[in-house]
Amino acid sequence: MKTGETTFAGYHRSDASVGVRNQVVIMPTVYCANETARLIANRVDGVVTLSHPFGCDEPGPEPRYQGQVINNLVGIAENPNVAGVLVLGLGCEVLKARELTDRLAAAPKPVVSLVIQETGGTVKTVRKGAEIVREMVEETKGFERDEVELSHLTLALDCGGSDATSGIAANPAVGAAVDMLIDAGGTAIFTEPGEMIGTEHILTRRAVNPEVRDRINRMVSNEETRWKALDIEPSWMSPGNVEGGLTTIEEKSLGAIQKGGSTPICGVLENSMRVLERPRRPGLYLQDGSGADVHGVTHMVAAGAQVVIFTTGKGSTVGYATAPVIKVTGNPRTFDHMEDDMDVNAGAIITGQRSITQVGEEIFRMIIRVASGEETKSESLGYRDFEIYGPNPLVNKTLGIKEGL
Amino acid sequence: MRALRIHPEDTVATVLADVEEGDEVTVISDDGKTLRAIVATGAIPMAHKVSLEKTEVGEKIVKYGEVVGRATHSIGKGAHVHTHNVESMRVR
Numbered sequence: 001m002k003t004g005e006t007t008f009a010g011y012h013r014s015d016a017s018v019g020v021r022n023q024v025v026i027m028p029t030v031y032c033a034n035e036t037a038r039l040i041a042n043r044v045d046g047v048v049t050l051s052h053p054f055g056c057d058e059p060g061p062e063p064r065y066q067g068q069v070i071n072n073l074v075g076i077a078e079n080p081n082v083a084g085v086l087v088l089g090l091g092c093e094v095l096k097a098r099e100l101t102d103r104l105a106a107a108p109k110p111v112v113s114l115v116i117q118e119t120g121g122t123v124k125t126v127r128k129g130a131e132i133v134r135e136m137v138e139e140t141k142g143f144e145r146d147e148v149e150l151s152h153l154t155l156a157l158d159c160g161g162s163d164a165t166s167g168i169a170a171n172p173a174v175g176a177a178v179d180m181l182i183d184a185g186g187t188a189i190f191t192e193p194g195e196m197i198g199t200e201h202i203l204t205r206r207a208v209n210p211e212v213r214d215r216i217n218r219m220v221s222n223e224e225t226r227w228k229a230l231d232i233e234p235s236w237m238s239p240g241n242v243e244g245g246l247t248t249i250e251e252k253s254l255g256a257i258q259k260g261g262s263t264p265i266c267g268v269l270e271n272s273m274r275v276l277e278r279p280r281r282p283g284l285y286l287q288d289g290s291g292a293d294v295h296g297v298t299h300m301v302a303a304g305a306q307v308v309i310f311t312t313g314k315g316s317t318v319g320y321a322t323a324p325v326i327k328v329t330g331n332p333r334t335f336d337h338m339e340d341d342m343d344v345n346a347g348a349i350i351t352g353q354r355s356i357t358q359v360g361e362e363i364f365r366m367i368i369r370v371a372s373g374e375e376t377k378s379e380s381l382g383y384r385d386f387e388i389y390g391p392n393p394l395v396n397k398t399l400g401i402k403e404g405l
Numbered sequence: 406m407r408a409l410r411i412h413p414e415d416t417v418a419t420v421l422a423d424v425e426e427g428d429e430v431t432v433i434s435d436d437g438k439t440l441r442a443i444v445a446t447g448a449i450p451m452a453h454k455v456s457l458e459k460t461e462v463g464e465k466i467v468k469y470g471e472v473v474g475r476a477t478h479s480i481g482k483g484a485h486v487h488t489h490n491v492e493s494m495r496v497r
């Protein structure tokens with residue numbers, strides 16, 4: 001398959017979306033089904049479990065305090081990288097398997113549910129579940145890649161274990177690659193409004209219209225209000241951040257937003273108890289949501305991102321359950337120490353061997369190769385991280401913050 | 406020893422390797438041009454900040470051309486700039 005500067009080799013789905021992987025997943029609706037899901041996945045190669053700690057710790061069915069969790073689960077299952085879904089329930093939980101399968105009825109992929117209490121316990125459920133996912137995996141073996149325009153590609157941008165190299169090397173280099181992707185018709189999303197605090201005046205200048213500007217201000221201000229009220233300011237800066245040379249949240253934020261490049265901000269995606277918005281047209285988007293690191297990746301993949309770029313200073317091993325993660329470090333020492341985990345050495349910018357643009361071009365080419373099937377370091381090592389963020393609705397309610405944007 | 410000054414208005418530069426007290430540090434711009442040399446008045450770890458000018462208590466610290474905090478102690482030219490002498494203006 002030929003891939004040029006504006007195309008990649010992806011899997012066309014019948015609804016016109018494009019996957020870069022064919023991942024079969026087992027999605028428990030409730031924590032009580034997590035272990036059964038693991039036992040099923042142990043029996044079949046190429047299957048991941050999306051375990052989480054929700055599904056039954058609220059009085060149901062209304063109001064849906066866990067609406068954001070459910071929206072994110074649905075979004076992850078709908079993502080075109082996912083080629084088959086086994087929804088696994090226990091039976092007596094609040095979040096019923098049926099609720100998820102109903103919302104996934106139109107998805108262009110097999111979605112099957114299995115309920116442990118109805119099926120007759122562990123042995124029968126594991127046997128039946130393994131049969132179902134094995135068949136889904138077999139079906140994907142016949143899928144072939146086609147040449148696809150970059151307008152079908154959405155990138156998730158995240159960072160973790162940042163230090164002061166992140167804002168001058170890794171994030172600007174990713175920003176350069178994001179500018180190239182958007183020029184070629186692609187889409188990128190970044191989240192973590194906590195790391196936008198102190199940069200609103202820069203981000204709002206890039207908003208395409210006053211509505212987007214107001215949404216940026218509202219999103220960041222809401223996040224700041226929540227964090228201040230919870231009295232958790234110290235955690236805005238991790239010990240590793242400070243040791244790595246970051247002095248204040250303003251400095252950390254100014255470094256973090258570099259990964260979004262320099263193109264106009266087309267929109268702010270709501271990610272709340274009521275709705276999970278997706279980009280409607282190509283371009284650069286911000287996304288609401290308190291989740292950091294893997295939680296944040298879930299937000300963005302649930303909104304449709306097929307490839308993740310993760311920048312780190314101190315070093316990270318992270319991968320993701322349903323999307324390849326390209327890890328970029330701006331710290332030359334981290335690259336030397338943890339080369340097995342790092343895909344791109346933006347530390348060459350610090351040592352003066354390469355420019356931001358040169359590393360940006362390397363990242364852009366790698367995005368196309370990875371979207372076309374090349375494995376990243378975390379994929380070949382077997383990392384399949386999954387976390388989901390469940391906001392406490394009492395926080396917004398107590399602070400008088402209106403749900404959504 | 407090199408230190409990157411990102412924006413012309415910056416009061417600090419980022420050292421690109423570990424610096425010892427007394428080292429001469431070459432300050433460069435983001436297009437790689439040499440701007441000037443300063444002498445470090447203390448040890449500064451890689452990626453941490455060196456002060457490009459004398460800064461009094463309450464004065465702003467600028468990086469990326471943006472205010473990133475204010476001085477809580479008097480900071481001499483060539484000194485290590487970090488949490489021991491700077492605080493956030495947003496969150497304390």
